[in-house]
Amino acid sequence: MGEKSKVYIVCCNRLLRESIARILSKKTDFNIVAAQAPGSTSREEIIESGADALILDSLEFLLEDPSAPSGVCALGRALRCLLVAMEDDHSRFLRAIRCGARGYVLQDASAVDVVSAIRTVVDGEAVCPPHYARVLFDYVACQAVDHPTDRRPSQWGLTRRERQLVPLIGQGLSNKEIASQLSLSEQTVKNHIHRMLQKVGVPDRLSVFEACRSERSAADTKDGGYLV
Amino acid sequence: MKAIRVLVANRPRLMRELVIATISDQPDIEIVGEIPEESGIESAVEQTQPDFLIVALDRQDRLPEFCQGILQNHPQIKIIAIASDRNSTVFYWASLRVQSNQIEASEAGVLNALRGIAQPTARLQ
CATH class of the missing domain: 1.10.10.10 (Winged helix-like DNA-binding domain superfamily/Winged helix DNA-binding domain)
Structure with a gap:
């Protein structure tokens, strides 16, 4: 079996954070590095963790970079970021891409979609809902x-x-x-x-x-x- | 021991599925139904007669009114209402009148409420 992909979860919604961690912990190809609220971790900590993917439920964590605007994409570029449980909002989707996000999953997606999106992002690909391709x-x-x-x-x-x-x-x-x-x-x-x-x-x-x-x-x- | 019977009626879909994934792991809790739309909740409650209803609505400001309506018709059930965007969860139940209280918006908070471990202190509404 190959090496497990290291996943760092930073979600404001605690229930969402814990549930995603629970689901991923049952998969043999993931290793949860941490599951934190945005206020309990830092960008440095995330980058130093060596995570392969960062799961977020809010774009603000990527935007609230003290070194912005030049460093606004620093975290997004360093890690493969996936935004989950997002509202159906085209402008936020485009903003997420500008911030370096590699994946965007809507709140109406299934739990299976989330796991599949994480795998896609970890593999270096990008993922978004099919109807967002038109937006792009x-x-x-x-x-x-x-x-x-x-x-x-x-x-x-x-x-x-x-x-x-x-x-x-x-x-x-x-x-x-x-x-x-x-x-x-x-x-x-x-x-x-x-x-x-x-x-x-x-x-x-x-x-x-x-x-x-x-x-x-x-x-x-x-x-x-x-x-x- | 009789399993705790739970009907899950969360919006959006992702939260519903994640809550179900969490509850499905518990040997003492049984999911008796999954309702994707608000319009199907009342009839599903009638049909399945669950011990608990876990609910989140698209319009979360309607949750208190919605829960009170359900409890008036089905005072035997307890409701865990999740406001996913505000990271808060409210426990509703009826004794002589509808009562509610905040519970921890976490896996443990929800599971404890289902098991009656964290039976909240009543705050009349």
Whole structure:
């Protein structure tokens, strides 16, 4: 039998912490290094324990790094962190990834899912609920404006933020949903879209998306890029 | 010895399964049912007549009202209400009237309450 994976549990919820420890203690491939409340342990202690994985039920433990912002991901990078029993909240999921989390398990998951997610993270893979894959795709699509080929100035003079809105409009998201994804207020999104309509000179938001897509396709063809 | 019969009706699913995993290890405690939705709790209580109901709801502010409702119809059972996000657990029971008290929100706290070891001091509600 191979070496046991060392797991460090830091959960605010005591019942959750104790139950996860109990379940893992019955598995032959895990060794519980410690099961602590966030206030009873430190990042140094966790790193020094040599744990292979850190199980958390709160993102705050990763965020509350005194050396933040530069060290905000220090623990996340040093260890394979898995967040469990999380609320269904896309923005927290994306924040967790930025903090270095390798796994995200929702509170509606099963106990079997948790054990399987821990194994996945320990093996160096990442894990999230299947429907969160779309959130990741959307997020990467939003960031596409940072890609060098997208730094070409738009013929309509759209700002960087306005161009970030384009793929989200194309996905048919409402102003509220776009606001939530970009951490903006709904009114700000409304204002951006209003200005975009004026700049592009089209009557509705979907026409903005179509116009931008045509512009990008034309530019990609000119540059010898691929059309998808 | 007669096993302590427990109905588990926790939301969310993960907490429910973890609580069941904990209780299943105890030789003197028997799980008589697992209810995923609040709407099924009342009929499951009728059907299984458990000694204890362990419950957590999506809207945890509704727990006191919910527990009182159950105890009015089934005064023989005792309820362990878990507020998972606040790390607190409340024990409800009815004698002449519905009473409740905080218990330790831990495995030991829940198991002791089930076994009547930590029978709380009554605080009238």
